[in-house]
Amino acid sequence: MEPGDQGLAPTKMSAPGPTAEQSERYGNALLHGIALVCPREHTPLAECADGLVCPACGTRFPRVHGVPVLINDANSVFAVADYLGPDSYEGAAYGRADDRTSGWRRIAHRVVYRLRNTGTSLRSPPLSDILAYVRSVRAKPRVLVVGAGGLQLADDGAVVVHTDVAFARHVELIADAHDLPFAPRSFDLIVAIAVLEHVADPQRCVAEFVRVLDRGGFVYAVTPFLQPVHMGAYDFTRFTPIGHRRLFRQFDEVAAGVALGVGSVVASALQAFLLGFSSRRFWRRLAGGAALLATPPLRLMDRLLRHNLDAVSGCWFFGRLRDGPPVSDRELVKTYPQSFGIGPERLPPPMRGADTPLN
Numbered sequence: 001m002e003p004g005d006q007g008l009a010p011t012k013m014s015a016p017g018p019t020a021e022q023s024e025r026y027g028n029a030l031l032h033g034i035a036l037v038c039p040r041e042h043t044p045l046a047e048c049a050d051g052l053v054c055p056a057c058g059t060r061f062p063r064v065h066g067v068p069v070l071i072n073d074a075n076s077v078f079a080v081a082d083y084l085g086p087d088s089y090e091g092a093a094y095g096r097a098d099d100r101t102s103g104w105r106r107i108a109h110r111v112v113y114r115l116r117n118t119g120t121s122l123r124s125p126p127l128s129d130i131l132a133y134v135r136s137v138r139a140k141p142r143v144l145v146v147g148a149g150g151l152q153l154a155d156d157g158a159v160v161v162h163t164d165v166a167f168a169r170h171v172e173l174i175a176d177a178h179d180l181p182f183a184p185r186s187f188d189l190i191v192a193i194a195v196l197e198h199v200a201d202p203q204r205c206v207a208e209f210v211r212v213l214d215r216g217g218f219v220y221a222v223t224p225f226l227q228p229v230h231m232g233a234y235d236f237t238r239f240t241p242i243g244h245r246r247l248f249r250q251f252d253e254v255a256a257g258v259a260l261g262v263g264s265v266v267a268s269a270l271q272a273f274l275l276g277f278s279s280r281r282f283w284r285r286l287a288g289g290a291a292l293l294a295t296p297p298l299r300l301m302d303r304l305l306r307h308n309l310d311a312v313s314g315c316w317f318f319g320r321l322r323d324g325p326p327v328s329d330r331e332l333v334k335t336y337p338q339s340f341g342i343g344p345e346r347l348p349p350p351m352r353g354a355d356t357p358l359n
Helices: 020-026 103-117 128-136 202-212 241-246 262-275 281-297 331-340
Strands: 046-047 052-053 060-064 067-069 141-143 160-162 173-175 189-193 214-224 251-260 314-321
Touching: 067 281, 103 281, 128 189, 128 214, 189 202, 202 214, 202 241, 214 241, 214 251, 241 314, 241 331, 262 281
Parallel strands: 067 173, 141 160, 141 189, 160 173, 189 214
Antiparallel strands: 046 052, 052 060, 060 067, 214 314, 251 314
16 A cells, blocks of 8 residues: 555544543553654543544554554545555665665675765764753753654663654654644654655644744754655655755754765766666666765765855754744845854854753
């Protein structure tokens, strides 16, 4: 079944709005101590024999392989039915973990994976620094990883929830970022790496980030700009540097910069150029191999080619939720030439006056 085919909807039962007694009885669905709510009604979910149930609308949500599937069928490109049965949706392969080949073919796959994912020569704060920054102002922060895929944040100093729209090794909850199944003020940090290009409505997703973040919470996002389409029909959007900043205008910028530079743009463009000559299998393998071999040296040139930031491959942003109104478009346009750059290698120290622990 293709993702997005509505198929079977989650089971509904006739149920009035919950009484105080019902809310106390039903509100027991937790993940790492964080309450799970109905993605449609935002009311607390209850555990039941076959999954979770919303006492307000009566919708039942299944557990598949022990993972709750909390999708709002009425608003998502995915459907709960996509995750049921032997052909349940697993999404794109997340690295070597899902490679079931063996022998020389597996070795070849590993080589291709390494070449394709060669790191950039640009230096930006690692995710561990982002977590350390948040920990410095929030004791035991609650962290939501949206679109986790193969990413695992193992941090003893934080409570981390990994979500995605596809099953993967560390994914603990199937959830669509357009309707996050969490109550307001549930998290202190949201991480979205290579996610917002794959959602139909990025602004709605960021609005959901704002809703579930605690007051003064943080967001860290990495999003592509000049990159070819990947993951087929599930690749919706690209963001210029200022467009990426505007997406998070309800946040004050802590730090931001370039994730992948001009050399990475040339690497992906070279592959697209070579593949454009023929659709024959032999040529696509030859052209794809040549482009892969060129990828590492071109990405190593990202740092050298740092004087044209209007043609980068992707951007990153780390910001803190504002208390007041969003940054105005006039201010963004006015400050853009001075505010956007290659980005720092280290995060600035937290401003203690503004970053008081709120636990």
